[in-house]
Amino acid sequence: MDYLDSLNPEQRMAVEHTDGPVMIIAGAGSGKTRVLTYRIAHLIYEKGVDAFNILSLTFTNKAAAEMRHRIETLAGLEARNTWMGTFHSVFAKILRVEAPKIGYPSNFTIYDSDDSKSLIRSIVKEMRLDDKVYKANAVLSRISGAKNRLITWKVYQDDPFVKADDEAAMKPKMGEIYQRYQDRLFKAGAMDFDDLLFNTNILFRDHLDVLNKYQQRFRYVMVDEFQDTNLSQYLITKKLAAVHQNICVVGDDAQSIYAFRGADIQNILNFEKDYPDLFVVKLEQNYRSTKTIVDAANSIIDKNKAQLKKNVWTSNGDGDLIELVKASTDSEEGRIVASTIFEERNTKKLNNSDFAILYRTNSQSRAIEEALRKLNLTYKIVGGLSFYQRKEIKDLMAYMRFTVNPVDEEAFKRIVNYPKRGIGDTSVDKILVAAFDHDMQLWEVVQNAHSFIGGRAASQLDDFATMIKAFKIEVERKDAFEAASSIAKQSGLLRELYEDKTIEGLNRYENVQELLNAIKEYVDNEENEDKSLGAFLQEIALLTDNDRDKDTTDAITLMTIHSSKGLEFKQVFVVGMEEDLFPSQMMMQSREDLEEERRLFYVATTRAMDKLYFTYALTRYRYGRLLNCEPSRFLEEVSPDCIKVSKKVSSKEMPGAFRREGLPGSSESASGYIGIKKKPESRMPTAMKLHTPSPDFKPSNTNNLQAEQLVEHPKFGFGKVQKIETEGINRKASIQFEHFGEKTLLLSFAKLRIID
Numbered sequence: 206m207d208y209l210d211s212l213n214p215e216q217r218m219a220v221e222h223t224d225g226p227v228m229i230i231a232g233a234g235s236g237k238t239r240v241l242t243y244r245i246a247h248l249i250y251e252k253g254v255d256a257f258n259i260l261s262l263t264f265t266n267k268a269a270a271e272m273r274h275r276i277e278t279l280a281g282l283e284a285r286n287t288w289m290g291t292f293h294s295v296f297a298k299i300l301r302v303e304a305p306k307i308g309y310p311s312n313f314t315i316y317d318s319d320d321s322k323s324l325i326r327s328i329v330k331e332m333r334l335d336d337k338v339y340k341a342n343a344v345l346s347r348i349s350g351a352k353n354r355l356i357t358w359k360v361y362q363d364d365p366f367v368k369a370d371d372e373a374a375m376k377p378k379m380g381e382i383y384q385r386y387q388d389r390l391f392k393a394g395a396m397d398f399d400d401l402l403f404n405t406n407i408l409f410r411d412h413l414d415v416l417n418k419y420q421q422r423f424r425y426v427m428v429d430e431f432q433d434t435n436l437s438q439y440l441i442t443k444k445l446a447a448v449h450q451n452i453c454v455v456g457d458d459a460q461s462i463y464a465f466r467g468a469d470i471q472n473i474l475n476f477e478k479d480y481p482d483l484f485v486v487k488l489e490q491n492y493r494s495t496k497t498i499v500d501a502a503n504s505i506i507d508k509n510k511a512q513l514k515k516n517v518w519t520s521n522g523d524g525d526l527i528e529l530v531k532a533s534t535d536s537e538e539g540r541i542v543a544s545t546i547f548e549e550r551n552t553k554k555l556n557n558s559d560f561a562i563l564y565r566t567n568s569q570s571r572a573i574e575e576a577l578r579k580l581n582l583t584y585k586i587v588g589g590l591s592f593y594q595r596k597e598i599k600d601l602m603a604y605m606r607f608t609v610n611p612v613d614e615e616a617f618k619r620i621v622n623y624p625k626r627g628i629g630d631t632s633v634d635k636i637l638v639a640a641f642d643h644d645m646q647l648w649e650v651v652q653n654a655h656s657f658i659g660g661r662a663a664s665q666l667d668d669f670a671t672m673i674k675a676f677k678i679e680v681e682r683k684d685a686f687e688a689a690s691s692i693a694k695q696s697g698l699l700r701e702l703y704e705d706k707t708i709e710g711l712n713r714y715e716n717v718q719e720l721l722n723a724i725k726e727y728v729d730n731e732e733n734e735d736k737s738l739g740a741f742l743q744e745i746a747l748l749t750d751n752d753r754d755k756d757t758t759d760a761i762t763l764m765t766i767h768s769s770k771g772l773e774f775k776q777v778f779v780v781g782m783e784e785d786l787f788p789s790q791m792m793m794q795s796r797e798d799l800e801e802e803r804r805l806f807y808v809a810t811t812r813a814m815d816k817l818y819f820t821y822a823l824t825r826y827r828y829g830r831l832l833n834c835e836p837s838r839f840l841e842e843v844s845p846d847c848i849k850v851s852k853k854v855s856s857k858e859m860p861g862a863f864r865r866e867g868l869p870g871s872s873e874s875a876s877g878y879i880g881i882k883k884k885p886e887s888r889m890p891t892a893m894k895l896h897t898p899s900p901d902f903k904p905s906n907t908n909n910l911q912a913e914q915l916v917e918h919p920k921f922g923f924g925k926v927q928k929i930e931t932e933g934i935n936r937k938a939s940i941q942f943e944h945f946g947e948k949t950l951l952l953s954f955a956k957l958r959i960i961d
């Protein structure tokens with residue numbers, strides 16, 4: 206068949222060797238994923254295998270979609286019938302059918318991590334444990350780790366090794382929480398993400414008839430990115446392939462980057478032991494990248510001790526040298542990247558989608574996003590949200606917005622009970638309704654909470670109001686950075702995030718720090734005359750305003766290096782090449798850690814097809830201070846023949862084209878402060894039209910208001926007083942309105958015109 210002609214001899218061998226166990230261990234860009242796709246096509250069209258009998262497992266949804274697309278182009282629609290997807294998606298599908306065998310309903314719910322955390326929180330509460338010690342995130346990540354190693358709660362509680370390992374680190378009640386958590390999931394007919402694999406293992410262990418059914422069905426099993434599978438995934442694969450033994454795994458030990466999530470590179474080594482008649486294929490020719498990039502990647506991975514020897518080479522041309530870009534600050538780094546893309550796109554007639562910007566941690570996207578927005582370049586963030594969409598950023602921004610503009614209802618709702626301060630949804634609703642009914646400003650109602658709601662929530666709201674007042678004073682007296690830092694601290698938000706020591710938690714903490722950095726940078730910038738918090742908020746509102754109507758079909762890709770696995774782009778920027786950032790400070794406990802960071806650098810480097818840039822900044826704001834940075838040690842490990850120092854300058858120093866006129870979101874869309882866009886009226890029942898007050902409307906003195914009198918309300922129109930209750934400051938009137946029914950209003954606040 207002629208499609209085989211577009212494979213080299215080794216690849217072809219791997220494709221044609223369809224029966225028996227096969228392992229392809231090969232360098233980046235050598236066609237591993239290509240071999241898998243061709244293999245599927247070959248099985249269907251040459252060997253006559255029914256597409257339904259082929260299972261291929263990938264690591265991410267994006268990779269699965271990509272592979273499906275490639276196969277369809279190659280083999281047509283029949284290929285659709287193969288089983289293809291991530292481990293989680295494929296086994297969720299199987300459990301839908303088989304779950305009753307292990308006691309779950311087939312319509313079981315899948316809990317996402319928010320659901321799981323909330324369940325853990327209630328268990329910790331019921332057990333009367335300290336939720337500061339047993340933080341939901343940390344507990345969940347322990348449980349997840351156990352499940353991925355197939356450790357049940359029982360083993361977790363009884364096995365002395367597990368105990369010694371986990372309980373010392375995580376307090377004595379972990380085992381019991383795990384047990385209760387599992388029990389509750391079971392009773393709720395729910396599985397968390399890890400259960401999808403864990404329970405599949407149980408299913409196959411306890412129900413050999415079921416196992417046998419799938420063994421018969423999946424005559425051919427394939428796994429991409431095998432180096433990143435965990436024990437649970439490995440065992441499932443092995444069991445499924447046990448009868449036919451037609452299993453083909455492809456991977457690259459040099460790209461193993463998920464050890465922190467339980468991936469085990471040992472799986473590659475075990476595979477040889479598990480299948481003595483294993484057919485091993487090495488692919489060494491790289492088709493993706495220029496010779497310069499391949500040489501650079503080899504020089505990097507050479508520094509790792511733990512690796513299988515491979516000799517990756519390419520017959521591609523030399524291409525351009527890698528450009529090493531030095532910027533004075535992180536925002537200049539962003540500007541240089543943005544202006545380089547702008548130029549390259551135009552001079553080389555490239556699309557936005559030909560470019561990727563890769564970083565080590567999520568918080569780095571902020572400066573890059575800002576620079577791209579200023580040049581009106583379309584981008585998308587893969588595997589995450591854009592900086593100002595992230596929850597923790599929205600939370601802190603909401604505190605700042607509400608302080609500056611305390612009628613901002615959305616901001617109020619976000620922060621009034623976060624961090625938790627005992628103000629429930631019902632109280633919040635009462636406050637919002639009171640503001641509406643009395644036509645009062647939200648802030649006025651909050652300050653008079655006792656008049657509208659009772660009990661503890663009212664005192665809590667008093668405290669909340671006192672806190673916001675203190676913030677207001679800070680905002681008036683101090684610059685944006687000082688005010689924002691104190692808001693982050695005094696609100697309790699920073700502490701809440703700081704105490705969460707999971708990777709996710711650290712990520713969120715870093716993001717908040719990064720927002721403070723951005724504010725500090727704004728204050729330090731001489732071009733900004735108004736250094737108030739309000740001015741900063743306005744700047745951000747303008748910058749993020751035009752998000753809605755962007756067409757993202759052709760976008761620059763921004764993502765962490767972890768998410769970039771398996772993908773390729775014509776031009777790649779690896780940003781933030783600095784000590785403590787990459788290699789990451791947090792991941793530098795041991796040689797193994799350093800080697801995993803280096804593999805990550807290898808992954809980043811090998812995403813590029815034509816052109817690669819490494820960028821670093823000499824100074825970067827961290828924790829609100831401008832710190833000096835050192836270039837990453839990894840830069841010295843790149844063969845000097847492959848790299849040159851760039852002459853790029855930032856757009857700031859470039860004449861004309863890139864100046865601030867490019868700022869998206871024109872000034873007329875600035876509504877003063879962000880947040881003011883959504884007026885409290887948004888809570889109005891939409892079907893009913895509000896009354897327009899008469900031209901001579903003027904609130905009357907209601908001290909002597911009595912039943913039977915007619916009144917006009919600025920929103921509800923005309924009505925008749927039914928009765929007056931409670932004297933003193935809480936004096937209330939029940940009024941029957943023509944179109945709005947009966948409402949009870951506090952007379953010290955209600956604006957009413959008495960008609961007679």
Ligand SMILES: Nc1ncnc2c1ncn2[C@@H]1O[C@H](COP(=O)(O)OP(=O)(O)OP(=O)(O)O)[C@@H](O)[C@H]1O
Pocket residue numbers: 211212213216231232233234235236237238239240457460491492493770771772773811
């Ligand atoms: N024999 C070949 N002829 C032409 N192009 C090829 C050949 N083999 C692979 N390629 C191309 O090289 C690129 C890299 O291939 P592929 O993505 O399959 O590599 P990989 O080994 O899976 O890489 P990674 O380790 O990054 O996942 C792709 O664009 C692919 O189409």
Ligand SMILES: [Mg+2]
Pocket residue numbers: 237238239771
């Ligand atoms: Mg691949």
